[in-house]
Amino acid sequence: MGRKLLLENAHIEGIRYYDTYRKQGGYAAAEKALKSMGPEAVLEEVKKSGLRGRGGAGFPTGMKWSFIAKPEGVPRYLVCNADESEPGTFKDRYLMEFIPHLLIEGLLISSFTLGANACYIYIRGEYAWIPDILEQAIAEAKNNGWLGKNIQGTGFDLEIYVQRGAGAYICGEETALIESLEGKRGNPRIKPPFPAVKGLWQCPTVVNNVETLAAVVPIINYGADEYIKLGTGKSTGTKLISACGNINKPGVYEIEMNISVEEFIFSEEYCGGIKNGKRLKACIPGGSSVPVLPANLLLKTAKGDTRMMTYEGLAEGGFATGSMLGSGGFIVMDEDQCIVRNTLTFARFYHHESCGQCSPCREGTGWMEKVLKNIEYGKGKMSDIDLLWDIQRKIEGNTICPLGDAAAWPVAAAIRHFRDEFEWHVKNPEEAQRRNFGLAHYADPLPVPAAV
Amino acid sequence: MVQFSEEKLNKVKEIVARYPEGKQKSALIPVLHLAQESFGGWLSAETMDYVATLLQLTSIEVYEVATFYSMFNLKPVGKYLFEVCQTGPCMVSGSDNIIEYIKSKLGIGVGETTADGMFTLKTVECLGACGYAPMMQLGKHYREHLTPAKVDEIIAECRSKAN
Numbered sequence: 170m171g172r173k174l175l176l177e178n179a180h181i182e183g184i185r186y187y188d189t190y191r192k193q194g195g196y197a198a199a200e201k202a203l204k205s206m207g208p209e210a211v212l213e214e215v216k217k218s219g220l221r222g223r224g225g226a227g228f229p230t231g232m233k234w235s236f237i238a239k240p241e242g243v244p245r246y247l248v249c250n251a252d253e254s255e256p257g258t259f260k261d262r263y264l265m266e267f268i269p270h271l272l273i274e275g276l277l278i279s280s281f282t283l284g285a286n287a288c289y290i291y292i293r294g295e296y297a298w299i300p301d302i303l304e305q306a307i308a309e310a311k312n313n314g315w316l317g318k319n320i321q322g323t324g325f326d327l328e329i330y331v332q333r334g335a336g337a338y339i340c341g342e343e344t345a346l347i348e349s350l351e352g353k354r355g356n357p358r359i360k361p362p363f364p365a366v367k368g369l370w371q372c373p374t375v376v377n378n379v380e381t382l383a384a385v386v387p388i389i390n391y392g393a394d395e396y397i398k399l400g401t402g403k404s405t406g407t408k409l410i411s412a413c414g415n416i417n418k419p420g421v422y423e424i425e426m427n428i429s430v431e432e433f434i435f436s437e438e439y440c441g442g443i444k445n446g447k448r449l450k451a452c453i454p455g456g457s458s459v460p461v462l463p464a465n466l467l468l469k470t471a472k473g474d475t476r477m478m479t480y481e482g483l484a485e486g487g488f489a490t491g492s493m494l495g496s497g498g499f500i501v502m503d504e505d506q507c508i509v510r511n512t513l514t515f516a517r518f519y520h521h522e523s524c525g526q527c528s529p530c531r532e533g534t535g536w537m538e539k540v541l542k543n544i545e546y547g548k549g550k551m552s553d554i555d556l557l558w559d560i561q562r563k564i565e566g567n568t569i570c571p572l573g574d575a576a577a578w579p580v581a582a583a584i585r586h587f588r589d590e591f592e593w594h595v596k597n598p599e600e601a602q603r604r605n606f607g608l609a610h611y612a613d614p615l616p617v618p619a620a621v
Numbered sequence: 622m623v624q625f626s627e628e629k630l631n632k633v634k635e636i637v638a639r640y641p642e643g644k645q646k647s648a649l650i651p652v653l654h655l656a657q658e659s660f661g662g663w664l665s666a667e668t669m670d671y672v673a674t675l676l677q678l679t680s681i682e683v684y685e686v687a688t689f690y691s692m693f694n695l696k697p698v699g700k701y702l703f704e705v706c707q708t709g710p711c712m713v714s715g716s717d718n719i720i721e722y723i724k725s726k727l728g729i730g731v732g733e734t735t736a737d738g739m740f741t742l743k744t745v746e747c748l749g750a751c752g753y754a755p756m757m758q759l760g761k762h763y764r765e766h767l768t769p770a771k772v773d774e775i776i777a778e779c780r781s782k783a784n
Contacts, residue, residue, distance in 0.1 A: 244641070253749050254747060254749065255747075256708045256709050256710055256746075256747035256751065257709070257710050257747075257751050258749065258751070259749045259750060259751055259752055259753075262749055262750075289639075293749065294650075294654070294690070294692045295692065295748045295749070295758055296749065297758075297760075297761040297762070298761050298762055328639075330639040332639075332647075332650070332651060333650065333651060333654060334650065334690070335650050335653070335654065335690030335691070335692040335693055336690050336691035336692035336693075336745075337689065337690050337691065338746070338747075349650065350647060351644070351646060351647055352646035352647045352648065352649035352650060352682075352686065353646075353685075353686065354685055354686055354689040355689065355690075370641065370644055411751065411752055412752065413710045413714075413751035413752040413754065414710055414713050414714065414751075415713060415714075419751075419752035419753070419754075420752050421752070453709075457708070457709055457747075498710075498751065500709060500710050500713070500751070502713055506713050510712065511709050511712065511713065514707065514708050514709045514712045515708070515709055517708075517746075518708050518709075518746045518747065521691075521746050522746065524689075
C-alpha cells in the first residue's frame with residue numbers, strides 16, 4: 170500500500186466536520202506554521218519540498234510564492250483555483266466534498282505565508298452543492314478561532330470566501346479566473362504583468378490549485394525532508410489521480426509518485442484492470458489536453474523502459490512518444506473505443522470553451538471540430554487528415570493563453586499515433602458507421618498482463 | 622416586475638460585502654445565479670437590467686457576462702433541466718446511448734422542451750464526474766452512473782414532485 174498524505178483520513182466517518190478533523194490531528198500544521206515557524210520558514214519548507222502545481226502545469230509552488238510583490242500598503246490575495254474543468258479530472262471535487270478542512274487549513278497556512286488577509290475559493294459553478302460544504306467548514310473554523318481576526322492570538326487576520334463560476338473551462342486559466350472573479354467575461358490577460366505583481370483588482374495575487382494548497386498541510390506536518398522521501402526525482406510527494414473510462418474501479422486515488430503506469434492500471438489497489446475482460450487500447454494520462462498514447466507507448470517508453478506515474482516518467486520521449494502527468498485526469502480506453510470519435514468530443518469541447526479572444530483558437534477549434542465530424546461521419550477526405558494537422562500546428566503557440574495548445578495537442582497526438590485509424594475512416598466511410606476500428610496493432614506487441 | 626425578496630436582497634448585501642469597497646462588480650456572477658434561481662430558471666433582459674441596477678453597473682456589463690457563461694440560460698427552460706455530459710470520458714462510458722434514450726423517452730431533441738413545460742434536454746461539456754459516468758446535472762446536484770432504468774426513475778421522480 171502506498172503512503173497517503175491527503176486522503177489518509179478520508180475514510181473516517183465525520184471527517185467533513187471540524188471536531189473529527191481536529192481529533193485526527195487537524196490544524197496541527199496551522200498551529201505549527203503560525204505559532205512557531207513564521208512565514209519565512211514556511212516558504213523555505215515549501216520550496217524544499219519540491220511541491221509542484223497540481224492543477225496541470227507542474228510549476229514549483231515555492232517559487233511561485235516567492236515571486237509575490239510586496240509593495241507597502243497594498244493588499245495581497247490568495248486565490249484557490251477550484252474551477253476543476255479539465256475533462257477526466259475530478260480530484261479536487263473529492264477533496265472539497267469529503268475533507269474540506271484540509272483545504273481550509275492549507276489556505277490558512279498559505280495565506281499566512283503570503284501575507285494575504287483575504288482568500289477566495291473560485292469553484293466551478295456546476296459543483297453547486299460544494300460551496301455549502303465549504304462554507305460550513307469555514308464557519309466551523311471561524312468558531313474555533315482559525316479564521317477571522319487575530320487568529321489563535323497571533324495577530325494574523327484572514328477571511329475566506331467561496332465564489333461560484335458559471336460554466337467556463339477557460340476560467341481555470343489563472344488570469345481568466347481573476348477576470349471572472351472581478352465580475353467580467355473570462356478572457357485571459359496578456360502576461361506580463363503576472364498575477365504575482367498585478368492580479369486580483371491589480372493587487373499582488375497567487376493562484377494555486379486545490380490539491381496544491383491542501384498538500385501544504387502534510388508538508389508542514391511531516392516536514393519537507395519526509396515529503397521528498399515519497400516520489401522520485403523532481404516528482405516529490407503524492408499525487409491525486411482521478412481515473413475514469415473503461416476500467417474496473419474508476420475513482421480518485423492518491424499515489425506515491427514511484428509506481429509504474431502498468432501497476433496503476435492493472436493492480437487491484439488502483440484501477441483493477443480493464444472492464445469486461447477487454448484489452449487496453451489507449452490512455453490519456455493527464456486530462457484531455459495532454460497527448461493520447463497507444464498501449465504500447467503507455468506501459469513502456471520508446472526506449473523500452475517501464476513508464477512511471479511521475480511528471481518525468483509520463484513526459485519521457487517528449488510529445489513524439491510521451492505525454493504529460495497534467496492534472497492527473499487519467500482516461501483509459503479499451504479496444505472498443507474509437508480514437509476519431511473521442512478526439513471529436515475533445516475538439517467540440519475546446520471549440521465550445523474557447524473564449525474567442527484570439528483568432529487561431531476561436532476559428533481553428535471550430536475548423537478542427539468540423540473536419541473531425543466529417544471524418545467520423547463518413548464524409549472525410551484523405552487530405553482532411555493533413556488539413557487537421559496543419560490547423561493544429563497553426564493554433565499551437567499562437568494564442569494568449571494555453572487553451573490553444575490544449576486544443577491542438579490532443580488532435581496532434583491522435584494523428585501522430587493513430588493515423589491509420591483516421592485513414593480507415595476515410596476509406597471505409599460506411600463500415601466506420603457500423604463498427605469501430607478496434608485494436609489493430611496498438612495494444613500489441615505488449616501482452617496485457619493479468620491483474621497483479 | 623422583477624424584484625428580489627427581502628431575504629434575497631440581504632443575500633446580495635452579504636455577497637457584496639465579500640469584496641473591497643467599490644468592487645461590487647465582483648458580485649455579478651453570484652447575483653446572476655441568485656437571479657436565475659429566483660426568476661424561473663433563466664435570465665430575461667428585464668432580470669439582467671434589474672441586476673445591473675442593484676450592483677450599479679451598466680446593462681451591457683451584465684449582458685456581456687451573462688452571454689459568456691454557459692450556466693446562464695437566456696431562454697426559458699422547463700421545470701426540470703437535464704444537462705447531460707457528452708465529453709470524451711462520458712462518451713467512452715456510453716453517454717451517447719443515454720442521450721438517445723432521453724430523447725426518445727421525452728420525445729424531444731437536444732435544446733428542446735416538452736410541450737407540458739416539464740423537461741428541457743441540454744447536452745453539456747465535462748462536468749467533472751468522469752469516474753461516475755454517464756452523468757447529468759439536475760438542479761443543484763449530479764445524477765451519476767446513468768442507465769435507461771435510472772433515467773426512468775429520475776423522470777418519474779420529477780413528475781411526482783411536480784404533482
